Amino acid sequence: MSTLNAHIPEGPIAEKWTKHKAKIPLVSPANKRQIDVIVVGTGLAGSSAAASLAELGYNVKAFCFQDSPRRAHSIAAQGGINAAKNYQNDGDSTFRLFYDTIKGGDYRSREANVHRLAEVSANIIDQCVAQGVPFARDYGGQLDNRSFGGVQVSRTFYAKGQTGQQLLLGAYSALSRQIAKGRVKMYARHEMVDLVLVDGKARGIIARDLVSGELERHSAHAVLLCTGGYGNVFYLSTNAMGSNVTAAWKAHRKGAFMANPCFTQIHPTCIPVSGHFQSKLTLMSESLRNDGRIWVPKKKEDAEAIRAGKLQPVQLAEEDRDYYLERRYPAFGNLVPRDVASRAAKERCDAGHGVNKTGEAVYLDFASAIERYGKEAAHVQGLHQPSPEKIRELGEAIVESKYGNLFQMYEKITAQNPYKTPMMIYPAVHYTMGGIWVDYNLMTTVPGLFALGEANFSDHGANRLGASALMQGLADGYFVAPYTVGTYLADDIRTGKISTELPEFEEAEKAARERMEKFLTNPGTTPVEVFHRELGKIMWDQCGMARNEAGLKQAIADIRALRERFFKEVKVPGKMHEMNPELDKAGRVADFLELGELMCLDALSREESCGGHFREEFQSEEGEAVRRDDEFAYVAAWEFSDQDPGKAKLHKEALVFENVKLITRSYK
Amino acid sequence: MKFTLNVWRQNGPQDKGRMETYQVDQVSDDMSFLEMIDVLNEQLIGQGIDPVVFDHDCREGICGMCSMFINGEAHGPGRGVTTCQLHMREFSDGDTITIEPFRAKAFPVIKDLMVDRSAFDRIIQAGGYVSVNTSGNLPDANATPIEKPDADAAFDAATCIGCGACVATCKNASAMLFTSAKVSQFALLPQGQVEAADRVLNMVKQMDLEGFGNCTNTGACEVECPKGISIENIARMNREYLSASLTSK
Numbered sequence: 077m078s079t080l081n082a083h084i085p086e087g088p089i090a091e092k093w094t095k096h097k098a099k100i101p102l103v104s105p106a107n108k109r110q111i112d113v114i115v116v117g118t119g120l121a122g123s124s125a126a127a128s129l130a131e132l133g134y135n136v137k138a139f140c141f142q143d144s145p146r147r148a149h150s151i152a153a154q155g156g157i158n159a160a161k162n163y164q165n166d167g168d169s170t171f172r173l174f175y176d177t178i179k180g181g182d183y184r185s186r187e188a189n190v191h192r193l194a195e196v197s198a199n200i201i202d203q204c205v206a207q208g209v210p211f212a213r214d215y216g217g218q219l220d221n222r223s224f225g226g227v228q229v230s231r232t233f234y235a236k237g238q239t240g241q242q243l244l245l246g247a248y249s250a251l252s253r254q255i256a257k258g259r260v261k262m263y264a265r266h267e268m269v270d271l272v273l274v275d276g277k278a279r280g281i282i283a284r285d286l287v288s289g290e291l292e293r294h295s296a297h298a299v300l301l302c303t304g305g306y307g308n309v310f311y312l313s314t315n316a317m318g319s320n321v322t323a324a325w326k327a328h329r330k331g332a333f334m335a336n337p338c339f340t341q342i343h344p345t346c347i348p349v350s351g352h353f354q355s356k357l358t359l360m361s362e363s364l365r366n367d368g369r370i371w372v373p374k375k376k377e378d379a380e381a382i383r384a385g386k387l388q389p390v391q392l393a394e395e396d397r398d399y400y401l402e403r404r405y406p407a408f409g410n411l412v413p414r415d416v417a418s419r420a421a422k423e424r425c426d427a428g429h430g431v432n433k434t435g436e437a438v439y440l441d442f443a444s445a446i447e448r449y450g451k452e453a454a455h456v457q458g459l460h461q462p463s464p465e466k467i468r469e470l471g472e473a474i475v476e477s478k479y480g481n482l483f484q485m486y487e488k489i490t491a492q493n494p495y496k497t498p499m500m501i502y503p504a505v506h507y508t509m510g511g512i513w514v515d516y517n518l519m520t521t522v523p524g525l526f527a528l529g530e531a532n533f534s535d536h537g538a539n540r541l542g543a544s545a546l547m548q549g550l551a552d553g554y555f556v557a558p559y560t561v562g563t564y565l566a567d568d569i570r571t572g573k574i575s576t577e578l579p580e581f582e583e584a585e586k587a588a589r590e591r592m593e594k595f596l597t598n599p600g601t602t603p604v605e606v607f608h609r610e611l612g613k614i615m616w617d618q619c620g621m622a623r624n625e626a627g628l629k630q631a632i633a634d635i636r637a638l639r640e641r642f643f644k645e646v647k648v649p650g651k652m653h654e655m656n657p658e659l660d661k662a663g664r665v666a667d668f669l670e671l672g673e674l675m676c677l678d679a680l681s682r683e684e685s686c687g688g689h690f691r692e693e694f695q696s697e698e699g700e701a702v703r704r705d706d707e708f709a710y711v712a713a714w715e716f717s718d719q720d721p722g723k724a725k726l727h728k729e730a731l732v733f734e735n736v737k738l739i740t741r742s743y744k
Numbered sequence: 745m746k747f748t749l750n751v752w753r754q755n756g757p758q759d760k761g762r763m764e765t766y767q768v769d770q771v772s773d774d775m776s777f778l779e780m781i782d783v784l785n786e787q788l789i790g791q792g793i794d795p796v797v798f799d800h801d802c803r804e805g806i807c808g809m810c811s812m813f814i815n816g817e818a819h820g821p822g823r824g825v826t827t828c829q830l831h832m833r834e835f836s837d838g839d840t841i842t843i844e845p846f847r848a849k850a851f852p853v854i855k856d857l858m859v860d861r862s863a864f865d866r867i868i869q870a871g872g873y874v875s876v877n878t879s880g881n882l883p884d885a886n887a888t889p890i891e892k893p894d895a896d897a898a899f900d901a902a903t904c905i906g907c908g909a910c911v912a913t914c915k916n917a918s919a920m921l922f923t924s925a926k927v928s929q930f931a932l933l934p935q936g937q938v939e940a941a942d943r944v945l946n947m948v949k950q951m952d953l954e955g956f957g958n959c960t961n962t963g964a965c966e967v968e969c970p971k972g973i974s975i976e977n978i979a980r981m982n983r984e985y986l987s988a989s990l991t992s993k
Contacts, residue, residue: 217890
């Protein structure tokens with residue numbers, strides 16, 4: 077049924093990686109010096125891969141569109157990074173992390189890849205601590221852990237609400253060390269605008285210097301795409317403004333299959349939308365669900381009064397509140413996985429219980445935690461019969477020490493004090509589990525082209541667990557790709573330098589230039605932003621938290637029409653050979669306009685509900701997702717064809733579960 | 745809300761640059777400062793004027809890319825915020841707002857409000873790391889306990905986002921707060937000890953080479969730092985530097 081070979085090694089799951097590593101052909105140090113590798117993107121996956129490959133002796137060229145590799149959007153990850161260290165002695169193990177990830181992903185990820193991820197997770201923490209990453213510690217000087225959604229152990233390592241920042245700066249420091257040695261040549265403010273194939277192999281890229289506007293040719297023996305996710309197809313998301321799909325999409329157009337593109341993570345705890353000109357959404361870390369309780373008013377009248385500003389949430393009595401996650405999912409309560417929490421919020425808001433002016437928000441309340449911590453602190457301090465005010469004061473101090481920066485961030489954006497009144501949150505697009513199809517070696521369907529981190533599809537199935545993105549980015553970059561690229565490069569030691577004068581480079585550069593010139597000479601009048609906003613609305617309405625056949629078909633027609641209008645009516649000011657952010661944006665939005673159609677096509681063809689993909693036609697009477705393993709336990713890998721994203725061909729990689737029994741995911 | 749904006753326009757590093765005045769209306773108080781600039785730019789594109797170039801990315805105060813000097817202050821009025829976290833409710837309807845790039849000899853203007861801060865990357869490349877290769881055989885992460893106060897202080901120093909507000913604010917355009925934050929992070933951790941002396945000497949040397957000025961302890965950097973990085977770090981770096989200078993081989 078499939079032309080895809082995932083190259084999963086033979087043997088018991090716990091031995092696959094060790095045995096595979098032992099068999100990977102080595103490239104001698106002298107030969108490594110003859111081999112060039114391009115790494116696109118400098119987030120966790122890219123920085124760690126570039127640094128590790130350079131340490132091994134390869135010549136590395138790294139690219140990022142930001143002004144410095146330290147600014148990649150991994151930096152914004154807040155809550156933490158998972159690792160099966162079992163420091164808390166709470167029953168964690170490599171197998172349990174593997175199992176939780178497979179189950180959390182709703183049985184749509186590949187067992188062998190996920191097990192490897194769980195295996196190397198412990199190495200990541202050792203590596204980061206050795207680099208001087210200042211993780212949170214307890215008073216005994218040992219590393220501290222917290223818990224995240226979808227699991228019943230505490231295995232998340234963290235650095236307050238800035239874990240992504242600290243991990244990225246660790247990888248950036250390793251990268252900087254190699255830049256200083258001349259082992260990595262860094263190209264900041266450069267954007268990959270095309271992939272170059274020579275004899276069917278990835279041999280280089282065309283990049284635009286975003287300052288001078290010049291197109292450049294860069295050749296290499298292998299190209300690693302570490303370019304993150306494509307959540308910005310929804311216009312509003314928690315991604316950075318510059319996050320885009322262009323590198324991945326250009327690779328797709330040149331033969332890399334896109335896998336499960338419709339698997340999008342909608343994060344339950346984001347600050348609600350406030351207005352039309354809003355440019356992005358801000359996440360409130362999932363770690364807040366350790367201590368925050370989620371609720372809406374039980375009665376619709378109360379919700380209406382709150383929306384009208386006639387009632388304050390703190391005035392609502394305990395019995396008039398509906399802690400709907402605790403009610404529906406008693407075993408996991410507020411810590412159900414993200415997809416479940418998001419859908420439950422949407423369900424309550426759609427039923428008329430939402431708060432905020434828009435009716436699209438629920439409360440995340442810390443009053444109970446403040447009281448609980450306050451009492452605990454009073455006890456520790458030996459205070460007998462402390463006043464409620466004293467308990468509050470002590471409790472607020474503890475909540476501040478845990479989440480201070482998040483509370484401060486919330487207050488800055490909303491001008492409300494979350495210590496005194498519950499936070500308002502609503503789901504928002506956050507992460508894309510789908511991505512470029514890769515085999516066990518992280519190689520795409522294009523020989524010599526690899527995809528790491530969020531850019532690939534491999535580990536999270538239909539839903540990613542909290543604190544697992546950082547784990548995967550660093551696992552791929554530090555511990556997987558540096559080995560597995562050897563399987564490919566071992567055959568390239570006699571190839572010699574790849575010339576950028578080859579006709580393939582010339583053609584790719586010419587095509588890129590023509591695309592840009594077309595934008596600049598277009599007689600339109602509408603700014604790029606307008607089309608992006610419109611695309612985002614189609615995607616959010618029809619391919620967001622809930623999808624159905626009619627909506628998806630409509631969305632495909634709408635996107636095709638919008639794309640046509642875009643190329644006719646868009647206005648891009650400025651010139652080619654100068655800094656021109658509007659031109660950069662136009663290229664990115666053009667690719668989003670193609671990707672959006674493929675996402676809808678994928679969502680349409682997957683006639684089941686799983687993880688973040690909820691098809692309204694496939695739900696139980698209680699509104700829970702209905703998965704259809706008999707027909708859909710596969711990875712949908714799409715091949716670009718006929719120069720039309722809507723004509724992509726579907727290839728199926730069957731998912732074989734030998735170590736985990738497929739059951740209905742229940743968090744009740 | 746309506747505003748009059750005086751915006752620095754400069755075509756490139758060689759251009760002399762000038763202030764231009766624009767009117768912008770239909771601004772809501774919930775907008776961030778950068779969203780207000782987005783509105784201005786959509787308006788300028790409509791009028792056939794080149795949009796204002798500025799650096800920005802995450803828009804949640806952590807990437808360190810946004811960098812405007814607003815009404816004479818790095819990241820504008822308000823403490824503990826980057827420009828992207830500054831909201832228009834901090835201004836009054838009808839205000840005139842002056843917007844300039846971060847100015848320093850070591851931060852040349854690229855275009856309009858965008859400056860080149862690669863000098864910061866080169867300071868890190870001079871020693872802002874622990875020389876440890878990727879390896880699956882490192883000691884267990886809990887093998888060396890680290891006292892919580894040290895771990896916390898190292899973390900506080902490490903939260904620097906490298907935006908350059910300290911440099912833009914300092915009358916000497918000094919990068920001491922930035923450099924000392926990285927030196928401090930490693931000085932406080934056992935992992936940083938082996939290379940401590942070389943690190944501080946090399947990073948300070950690079951800082952001087954880049955053309956940043958010296959520190960005269962006015963403390964303005966600490967006040968304007970969006971992440972509240974303390975000037976205690978500068979004191980710590982000076983101690984580290986002194987002892988490294990006396991003991992270096």
